Amino acid sequence: xxxxxxTLFAAALLSLPLSGAEKITPPNIVVFISDDHSMLDSEPxxxxxxxxxxxxxxxxxxxxxxxxxxxxxxxxPSRTTLCTGLWPARNGAEPNHKAKNPEVKSLPPVLxxxxxxxxxxxxxxxxxxxxxxGFDVLGGQQQGDSDTVEVAKFLNTRDASKPxxxxxxxxxxxxxxxxxxGYDAGTIKLPPTHLDTAATREQRARYxxxxxxxxxxxxxxxxxxxxxxxxxxxxxxxxxxxxxxxFGKWNLYDAGIRIPFIAAWPGHLKPxxxxxxxxxWPDLIPTFIELGGGTVPEGIxxxxxxxxxxxxxxxxxxxxxTTQSGDGDFNVYPIRSVRTRDWKYIRNLHPEFQHHxxxxxxxxxxxxxxxxQSWLTAAETSTAAAAVVKxxxxxxxxxxxxxxxxxxxxxxxxxxxxxxxRLQQMRADVDAWMQQQGDKxxxxxxxxxxxxxxxxxxxxxxxxxKAK
Numbered sequence: 001x002x003x004x005x006x007t008l009f010a011a012a013l014l015s016l017p018l019s020g021a022e023k024i025t026p027p028n029i030v031v032f033i034s035d036d037h038s039m040l041d042s043e044p045x046x047x048x049x050x051x052x053x054x055x056x057x058x059x060x061x062x063x064x065x066x067x068x069x070x071x072x073x074x075x076x077p078s079r080t081t082l083c084t085g086l087w088p089a090r091n092g093a094e095p096n097h098k099a100k101n102p103e104v105k106s107l108p109p110v111l112x113x114x115x116x117x118x119x120x121x122x123x124x125x126x127x128x129x130x131x132x133x134g135f136d137v138l139g140g141q142q143q144g145d146s147d148t149v150e151v152a153k154f155l156n157t158r159d160a161s162k163p164x165x166x167x168x169x170x171x172x173x174x175x176x177x178x179x180x181x182g183y184d185a186g187t188i189k190l191p192p193t194h195l196d197t198a199a200t201r202e203q204r205a206r207y208x209x210x211x212x213x214x215x216x217x218x219x220x221x222x223x224x225x226x227x228x229x230x231x232x233x234x235x236x237x238x239x240x241x242x243x244x245x246x247f248g249k250w251n252l253y254d255a256g257i258r259i260p261f262i263a264a265w266p267g268h269l270k271p272x273x274x275x276x277x278x279x280x281w282p283d284l285i286p287t288f289i290e291l292g293g294g295t296v297p298e299g300i301x302x303x304x305x306x307x308x309x310x311x312x313x314x315x316x317x318x319x320x321x322t323t324q325s326g327d328g329d330f331n332v333y334p335i336r337s338v339r340t341r342d343w344k345y346i347r348n349l350h351p352e353f354q355h356h357x358x359x360x361x362x363x364x365x366x367x368x369x370x371x372x373q374s375w376l377t378a379a380e381t382s383t384a385a386a387a388v389v390k391x392x393x394x395x396x397x398x399x400x401x402x403x404x405x406x407x408x409x410x411x412x413x414x415x416x417x418x419x420x421x422r423l424q425q426m427r428a429d430v431d432a433w434m435q436q437q438g439d440k441x442x443x444x445x446x447x448x449x450x451x452x453x454x455x456x457x458x459x460x461x462x463x464x465x466k467a468k
Contacts, residue, residue, distance in 0.1 A: 025232065026114060026115060026116065026163040026291070026292040026293055027163070027231075027232040027233060027234050027265070027291055027292075028163055028164045028165070028166075028225075028229050028231060028232065028233040028234070029116075029163075029164070029165045029166070029233070029234045029236070029288050029291070030164070030166045030168070030221065030225045030229065030233060030234070030235045030236070031165075031166070031167045031168070031235075031236045031238065031284070032168050032169075032170075032217075032218050032221050032235075032236065032237045032238070033122075033123070033124060033167060033168065033169040033170070033238060033239065033240060034169075034170055034172060034173065034211075034214040034218075034237075034238075034239040034240075035075070035123055035144055035169065035170060035171050035172060035173065035174040035214075035239070035240060036075075036173055036174045036175070036239070036240070036241065036242065036243050036244050036249055037173055037211060037214065037239035037242070037243060037259065037260060038239075038242035038243045038245075038248055038255050038256075038258070038259070039068070039239075039242070039254070039258045039259050039260050040191075040255075041207075041208070041211055041243060042055045042056075042211065042215075042260055043055060043056040044056055044058075044059035044064050044260070044262060045064075045066075045260060047189075048189075049183075049187070049188050049189050049208070050208045050211055050212070051208075051212045051215070052211060052212065052215040053215065053219075054215045054216070054218040054219035054222065055215055055218060055237060055260070055262060057219075058218070058222070058235070058237055058262045058264050059262050059272070060271060060272050061264045061266075061271050061272075062235075062262060062263050062264030062265060062269045062271065062273070063262070063263050063264075063265075063269045063270070063273045063274060063275055063309075064261075064262050064273070064274045064275070065261040065262070065263070065274070065275050065276075065277065065279060066274060066275070066276045067258070067276050067277065067278045067279070067320075067341065068238065068258070068259055068260070068261030068279050068280075069257050069258055069259065069278070069279070069280050069281070069320045069322065069339070070240060070241045070257050070259055070280070070281045070322070071087050071088065071280060071281055071282055071321075071322060071323065072087075072088055072241070072257075072322060072323050072324055072325075073241040073242060073248075073249050073250055073251060073252065073256035073257050073322070073324055074095075074096040074241065074249065074250060074324065074327055074331075075096060075123075075126050075174075075240055075241070076093050076095075076096040076097050076098060076126040076127070076129070077093050077094060077095070077096065077323070077324075077325070078240045078241050078281060079123075079124065079125050079126045079129075079240055080092075080093035080099075080100050080125070080126065080129070081093075081281055081282045081301075082240075082281050082282070082284055082285065083100075083106045083107060083108065083124075083125055083133040083285070084100060084104055084105070084106050084107060084133075084282075084300070085107050085282045085283075085285060085286055085297075085300035085301060085302030086104065086282065086300055086301050086302075087282065087301050087321070087323060087437055088323055088325065089323065089434075089437040089438055089439040089440070090104075090301065090437055090438065091104050092104060093126075094323075094325040094326075094442065094444065095325050095326045095327060095328075095444040095445070096126075096326070096327035096328070096331075097126070097127065097327070097328070099129050099132055100129070100132060105297075106132065106133035106134050107133075107285040107286070107289070107297075107300075107302075108120075108133055108134045108135050108136075108165075108285070109134040110285070110289050110294060110297060111165050111285070111288060111289060111292060111294075112134070112136060113294070114163075114289065114292040114293060114294045115162060115163055115292075116162065116163050116164065116165045116292060117136050117137070117158065117159070117162045117163070117164050117165070118134075118135050118136045118137070118165045119135060119136060119137035119138075119139065119154060119164070119165070119166045119167070120133075120135045120137070120138055120139070120166075120167045120168075120169070121137075121138075121139040121140040121145055121150055121151050121154070121166070121167070121168045121169070122139075122140040122141060122142070122144050122145030122168055122169035122170055122171075123141075123142060123143055123144035123145070123169035123170070123171060124167040124168075124169045125142070127142065127143070128142055130142055135167075137154065139151070139154060140168075141171075143171060144169055144170050144171025144172070144174065145168065145169065145170055145171070145217075146170065146171065146172070146213075146217075147217070147220075148168070148217060148220045148221055148224060151166070151168060151221065151224060152224055152228070155224060155228035155229065156228065160228075160229075160230055163292065164229055165288060166225075166229075168217075168221055170213075170214050170217050172210040172211070172213045172214035172217070173207055173210030173211045173213070173214055173243065174210075174244070175244050175358075175366055175367055175368065176366035176367075177203065177206035177207050177209065177210045177366075178206065178209060178210055178213065179206065179209065180202070180205040180206050180209050181209040181212060181213070182209070183205040183208050183209055184205070185198075185201040185202050185204070185205040186201065188201060188204055188205055188208065190204060191245070191255065191408070192408045192410065193245075193246065193247040193253075193255065193388070193408060193410070194245070194246070195374070195375045195378055195385050195388055197371065197374035197375065197377075197378060198374070199370055199371035199373070199374040200371045200374065200375070202371070203368070203370065203371045207243060207245075218237055222235060232265075232266075232267070233265070233266075234263060234264075234265040234268075234291070234309070235263070235264045235265070236261070236262065236263045237260060237261070237262045237263075238259055238260060238261045238262075238281075238284075239259040239260055240259070240281075241256055241257060241259060242254075242255045242256040242257065242258070242259065243255070244357075244358070244359065244367070244368060245359070245368075246357075246359060246360075246368075246372075246375075246388075246392050247392065247409075249357070250324060250327060250331045250333075250357045251324070251335070252322050252323075252324055252335050252336075252337040252344075252346050253344075253346075253409045254339075254344070254403075254407070254409065256324075257320075257322045257337075257339075259281075261279065263309065265309065268309065268310065268311075269309065275308055275314065276341075277305060277308045277313070277314060277315050277316040277317075278315075278316055278317040278318070278319075278320055278341065279305050279308070279316050279317065280302075280317065280320055282300070282301050282302035282303075283302045283303050283304065283305050283316070283317075284302070285302065286300065286302040286303060286304040287304045287305050287306050287309070289304065290304040290306040291306050291309070291310075303316070303317070318340065319338050319339065319340055319429065320338070320339045320340075321336070321337070321338050321339075321430070321433050322336070322337045322338075322339070323335070323336050323337075323439070324336075325442065325444055326443070326444040326445050327357070327358070328445055328457065329361075329445045329446050329457045330356065330357055330358045330361050330362060330457050330459075331355075331356060331357045331358070331445075332353060332443065332444065332445040332446060332447040332448065333348070333350070333353055333354075333355045333356070333447075334349040334350060334441060334442075334443060334444075335347065335348055335349065336349065336430050336433075336434060336439070337430070338426055338429045338430050338433065339403075341403075342402065342403050342404050343400070343401065343402060343403060343422065343426065344399075344400070344401045344403055344409065345398070345399070345400050345423070345426035345427065345429070345430065346398065346399040346400075346401075347397070347398060347427070347430050348395045348396065348397055348398070348399070349441055350443065350447065351394075351395055351396055351397045352449060352450055353447040353448065353449060353450070354393050354394065354447075354448040354449065354450055354452070354454070355392065355393050355394070355395055356393060356448060356454065358459070359372050360372050360392070360393070360454065361448075361454065361455070361456055361457045362456070362457060362459050363456040363457065363458055363459065364459045367459065375388070375389055376389060393454075394450060396412065396414065398414040398423070398427070399412045399414055400412060400413045400414040400416075400419055400422070400423055400426070401413065
C-alpha cells in the first residue's frame with residue numbers, strides 16, 4: 001500500500017463517527033507476542049513444570065482468557081489476519097510465507113487516524129511484511145527480538161502526549177530452541193499426544209526453556225511500559241499459535257490453535273479474573289479501535305470484544321473457524337475446522353495426502369527430526385507408538401471431538417451414529433463459512449500421496465528460489 005493510499009485511507013477514517021457504546025480517553029495498548037506457544041504450556045493455564053512467573057503475575061493482576069484462538073496455526077497467515085482483521089482466504093496470505101494481497105487494507109492506519117502512534121518491534125507481522133501494514137514505527141529484528149533494547153530507546157524519545165499502541169514480538173519459543181536452562185528432562189511432563197522417548201524429553205526441556213526466555217522478556221517489557229508509558233494502559237500477552245510439535249503447529253487441534261491470552265488493565269479489569277468468552281486473533285485490533293473511540297471498519301471478519309474488557313458482556317463469539325493451507329512442500333495438507341465451546345469438527349480436504357510438516361520432512365534436524373526419528377524407531381516395535389505415527393501422517397476426511405470429555409482430541413466420533421446430526425450441522429457450518437470466505441480450497445505445494453516414500457525437503461530451497 002502506497003503512502004498516498006495510507007494517507008487517504010486514514011483521512012477517510014477520521015470522518016467516521018465515534019462509537020456510541022463507549023466514549024473514553026484512548027488507553028495506551030501494549031501487546032507482547034510470543035512465537036509458537038500453546039496455551040497449556042504456562043503457569044496461568046495449569047502447567048506446574050514450566051517456569052513463567054511473569055505470565056503468572058500478569059494473570060494475577062488482570063484477566064485470563066481461556067478460549068482464545070488464532071485464525072491459522074502458521075506464523076504468516078496468523079499474523080496477517082491480526083493486521084487485517086480478515087481470515088486468510090480473504091486477505092490472500094493463505095500459505096505460510098506469503099504476503100497479503102496488495103489491495104487488502106490493514107488496520108494499524110485506523111488506529112493512527114484515531115491519534116495513536118502504532119509501533120511494531122520484532123516479529124509482529126511475518127518476515128519483512130511489517131512494511132505492508134502501515135505501522136508508524138518498525139523496529140528491532142523482524143524475525144523476532146531477543147531483547148528490549150530498541151523498545152527502550154523508542155520509549156525514551158517518543159512524544160508521550162500521543163496514545164501508544166505498541167506490539168512487541170519475540171522469536172521464543174520458535175525453533176531452534178536454545179540450550180536447556182535448568183529443566184529436568186527426566187521428570188518434565190509430556191502431553192498425551194507425545195511419545196515418551198529420551199530425545200523427545202530433551203527437546204521438550206529446550207522448548208520449556210525458551211518459554212521461560214519469552215517470559216523473561218515479558219517481564220522486561222512490562223517494566224518498561226510501567227516506567228515509560230504514562231497513563232491508562234492495557235497490557236496483553238498472547239501467541240501466534242501453538243508450539244512446533246506433532247499435532248500442534250500446522251494442525252487445527254487445540255494444541256495448534258488455542259493460545260494464551262492474558263490482559264491486565266488497572267482500574268478496568270478485576271485482578272485474578274478469567275473470561276471464557278470465545279475470541280479470535282482477527283478481533284484484536286477491532287477491539288483496540290473501539291477502545292480508542294473509533295468505529296470498526298465494515299466488511300472485515302474481526303469483531304470487537306471491547307464489551308468483555310469493559311465488563312459489559314461475558315460472551316463474544318459462538319463459533320471459531322480456523323484454516324490451514326500449507327507451508328511449502330513441508331506441509332501440503334489443507335484443513336478447515338469449526339469449534340464451539342464444547343465440540344470441534346475438522347475437515348481434511350485431501351485425506352489421500354500424507355500429513356507431514358517440518359518436523360518429519362525437514363533435513364534441518366533442529367526443526368524436530370532429531371526426536372521424530374526416535375518416534376519412528378519406537379513405532380517399529382510398539383503398536384501404540386505405530387498408532388501415534390500413523391495418526392500423525394494419515395487422517396480421515398472428517399474428525400469430530402467432544403472437547404468436554406476428550407480435551408486432547410484423541411477419540412474421533414465422526415463415525416458414531418449418535419453424532420450424525422451434530423456432524424451434519426457442523427459440516428454445513430464449515431461449508432457455509434468457506435463459501436462466505438470465497439475459499440477456493442487451493443492446494444499450495446506438491447503433496448505427498450499415501451503410499452509414497454517420505455522424502456526430505458531442503459529448508460533453504462524456498463530462499464534459494466526467491467533469490468533467483
